[in-house]
Amino acid sequence: MLKSQVKSGIRLYSRRAPQPTSAELTQILQRYALSPPRPLDLASLLSFGRPVTPTSVLSSVSYALAEIPRRLAMRVRSLEALPFIVGTNPYVANTLNAYRDSLQLLATYPAVSTLEENKRFTEQLEDLVQRHANDIPTMAKGFLESSKYMSPTQISNFLDGAIRNRISVRLIAEQHIAISHALETASIDGEVGNVGVVNMQCSPSQMIRMCESYVAELCAATLGVSPSIIIDGHPDATFAYVPVHLEYILTEILKNSFRATVEHHKSQRELPPVRITLSPSPKSGSTGGVHSNFFSIRIRDEGGGVSPTNMARIFSYAFTTAKSDTNHDEDGGGGPYAAQHVGGLANIGGGDTNLFSEITSKGLQTGLGTIAGLGYGLPMSRLYAKYFNGSLDLMSLEGWGSDVFLKLRCLDEAGDSAI
Numbered sequence: 001m002l003k004s005q006v007k008s009g010i011r012l013y014s015r016r017a018p019q020p021t022s023a024e025l026t027q028i029l030q031r032y033a034l035s036p037p038r039p040l041d042l043a044s045l046l047s048f049g050r051p052v053t054p055t056s057v058l059s060s061v062s063y064a065l066a067e068i069p070r071r072l073a074m075r076v077r078s079l080e081a082l083p084f085i086v087g088t089n090p091y092v093a094n095t096l097n098a099y100r101d102s103l104q105l106l107a108t109y110p111a112v113s114t115l116e117e118n119k120r121f122t123e124q125l126e127d128l129v130q131r132h133a134n135d136i137p138t139m140a141k142g143f144l145e146s147s148k149y150m151s152p153t154q155i156s157n158f159l160d161g162a163i164r165n166r167i168s169v170r171l172i173a174e175q176h177i178a179i180s181h182a183l184e185t186a187s188i189d190g191e192v193g194n195v196g197v198v199n200m201q202c203s204p205s206q207m208i209r210m211c212e213s214y215v216a217e218l219c220a221a222t223l224g225v226s227p228s229i230i231i232d233g234h235p236d237a238t239f240a241y242v243p244v245h246l247e248y249i250l251t252e253i254l255k256n257s258f259r260a261t262v263e264h265h266k267s268q269r270e271l272p273p274v275r276i277t278l279s280p281s282p283k284s285g286s287t288g289g290v291h292s293n294f295f296s297i298r299i300r301d302e303g304g305g306v307s308p309t310n311m312a313r314i315f316s317y318a319f320t321t322a323k324s325d326t327n328h329d330e331d332g333g334g335g336p337y338a339a340q341h342v343g344g345l346a347n348i349g350g351g352d353t354n355l356f357s358e359i360t361s362k363g364l365q366t367g368l369g370t371i372a373g374l375g376y377g378l379p380m381s382r383l384y385a386k387y388f389n390g391s392l393d394l395m396s397l398e399g400w401g402s403d404v405f406l407k408l409r410c411l412d413e414a415g416d417s418a419i
Contacts (some may be wrong), residue, residue, distance in 0.1 A: 028069075040067070065121075089142040143317075197244070252380070304398070305396040
């Protein structure tokens with residue numbers, strides 16, 4: 001828990017030196033220092049669910065117990081290596097302690113050899129996943145307060161590594177949880193196309209409409225109106241992907257496009273639509289093309305584009321225009337998407353719920369917590385896109401609008417892909 005005092009309406013947090021590492025944890029860290037994380041073998045991860053059997057579930061739990069502690073150990077060492085003054089920040093210290101506790105639990109967990117033991121382990125793993133739901137916003141708040149002690153490049157490199165590490169940990173954990181539940185409920189037969197957390201028939205069109213519903217409600221709640229979306233290209237196309245990853249990426253991009261469109265055309269009665277073009281990979285032999293294993297999505301808006309001054313910073317952490325132009329307190333305030341912002345930066349570390357809680361609780365299931373107003377949307381979206389060797393690029397035509405080009409790896413033919 002973060003201890004605080006309230007004085008004249010300002011919340012003050014006391015800094016303390018990080019707790020020293022226990023002897024047991026020191027030995028664990030030394031052991032894993034000699035056994036760094038292996039690249040995540042996507043083919044192996046998917047094989048545990050093809051098909052789901054008692055044997056595959058037990059193989060999955062062995063993989064999880066071997067690989068998750070390696071990645072947690074890397075995060076603990078990385079956090080411990082931060083400058084001392086940064087480590088005394090209560091948000092950073094809180095994150096470090098959470099990683100230490102989880103590492104110690106999993107690194108000392110006994111081998112799982114039966115389905116009954118796996119059931120108990122899966123319950124604890126689910127609890128750990130939930131316990132770490134707000135790691136990113138908590139750590140983001142810490143770096144925001146400690147930004148003067150590290151350069152932007154140092155912060156960016158640290159966060160890139162931390163977030164990529166987090167993606168892999170959650171992917172391994174949630175894949176095991178999903179196939180364990182599938183075996184227990186025999187639901188694999190009723191969920192054709194699902195291999196754990198990977199949907200082999202993920203529909204970008206359906207995902208866009210789902211995200212549109214959330215973003216349109218959020219946009220209308222704060223800006224009074226929202227544009228529509230037109231989907232063209234191949235709206236019926238599907239590909240194999242992790243739906244929650246695509247959901248996060250699409251939501252962040254649409255939030256930017258909707259906001260820019262409304263603000264650029266606020267004097268007009270009708271708003272131009274956001275146009276999204278879907279383009280699946282050409283099938284080998286069908287038109288002479290080669291199956292490129294990628295699905296491409298273009299999101300085009302007429303929101304006025306991005307100014308040259310901001311173009312160089314749009315993928316930088318903590319660069320955001322979501323705060324109020326008139327409120328300069330560190331927790332931001334109103335401004336565009338204030339409905340989501342009040343549940344994000346201003347509410348980290350606890351706090352009362354608000355009338356927008358229903359809105360902010362919808363949609364995203366990536367376990368990132370609420371990061372609105374932190375300026376993490378685009379850089380994290382690009383990290384998610386690049387995680388499976390995809391890409392996210394933005395082209396701006398100042399005075400007219402922006403095009404976002406999203407290229408995502410089809411996971412059905414991952415082969416020996418190592419992440």
